[in-house]
Amino acid sequence: MTWADQHARTxxxxxxxxxxxxxxxxxxLFDDIPELDRLFGGREGVxxxxxxxxxxxxxxxxDHALAEGKSAVEIFLELSAEQPALRAVLDAYDTDQLYQRPRTRALAR
Known part of the structure; x- marks a missing residue:
């Protein structure tokens, strides 16, 4: 993968x-995005x-939570608040099954 491809993926x-x-x-959400299929292999790859x-x-x-004495639930909620759009996409689409069988092409190299 070239740097241009990596930047395009980002x-x-x-x-x-x-x-x-x-x-x-x-x-x-995934429509009309040039190069999506080539760079991710489709919607599932994204x-x-x-x-x-x-x-x-x-x-x-x-990892940081252990040192701060925070619970996993607190950390999950904190990250959800920091990245609401990301969490919303993951909640709207079932990524659990996809993540169990990741395709090499979908993950950054």
Whole structure:
């Protein structure tokens, strides 16, 4: 993957999150985005990348939570408040099954 492709992937994720901030359940959330299929293999790939992003952020926050004496629930709620559009997309689409079988192409290389 080239740097241009990596930047294009990031731009696509930002576009999805910007749209989701307005309406995460919009059926057109993934429509009319150039290169989405090539760079992510379709909508499922984008959802996997977003779920992967959530899991990374949550993992880091949980590591820090141990030192601060916070619970996992507190950290989940804190991250949900920090990234409401991301959480809304993950809540609107069932990413649990997708995340159990991640496709290599969907995750950043």
């Amino acid at each position: 731009d696509i994720l930002h576009t999805i999150l910007d749209r989701a901030a307005r309406n995460p359940a919009d059926a057109r 959802l996997l990348a977003l779920r992967h992003r959530w899991e990374n952020h949550l993992s880091v926050k949980l």
